[in-house]
Amino acid sequence: MCHTDDSRAPGPPDPGSVASHGPLVLEAADGNRFAAYRATPGSDGDRGIVILPDIRGLHPFYTDLAQRFAEAGFHSIAIDYFGRSAGVSERDESFEWQEHIPLVTPEHVRSDVGAATEALREDGATSIFTVGFCFGGGHSWRLAATELNLAGVIGFYGRPALLQEVVDHVRSPLLMLIAGADKATPLATFQEVDRELTRAGKEHEMHVYEGAPHSFFDRSFGEWKDACNDAWHRIAEFTERLSG
Secondary structure (H helix, E strand, O other): OOOOOOOOOOOOOOOOOEEEEEEEEEEOOOOOEEEEEEEEEOOOOOEEEEEEOOOOOOOHHHHHHHHHHHHOOOEEEEEOOOHHHHOOOOOOOOOOHHHOHHHOOHHHHHHHHHHHHHHHHHOOOOEEEEEEEOHHHHHHHHHHHOOOOOOEEEEEOOOHHHHHOOHHHOOOOEEEEEEOOOOOOOHHHHHHHHHHHHHOOOOEEEEEEOOOOOOOOOOOOHHHHHHHHHHHHHHHHHHHHHOO
């Protein structure tokens, strides 16, 4: 598990206002109804972002993060993974995600993210990105090889194998933000993925935060404040360059 209910998302530099935010239910093309959380920026902008949580699905860290992305000027939607097996009701920290996470497939994630991108386009976003964390990080990178017409994909400390399976089919630029002291995945594994993407001629950036632990992107980790700020700057530069 990455972030707990006590974790809070670090805010962007120079945050703006949030016009509105709140829960919603979306329906994917395969008929799945799933919980999500939308936040709308107070300023005009054409960037949208779909937030892919860790293995616990939609919980307070990610509803908070949707608002932080709205402060950064993004139309944002954070999604849940478990509509097919657990419904759309709100869940607390006692939720037994271990029973549900094996049932989530890349095809499910792609379908649900597709519904979220459609909702963002209806909100006025024209350049859509994804950002994921841990379980969601790997799935975010993998979405670079789909037909969803994503402007770019971003992942924090994700599962590299999900990307390695589709390297030759990648069509969207990738931003990989890696914890240098991640105990879940050795740094050498990410470095190998970096080489594979380079050999395949795929547009990507990888940045390693030396000494940073898994889940460092958390404002309760005061010692990683500089890393969080740097990650926000990299996300801003990546998305601004690829928008429009």
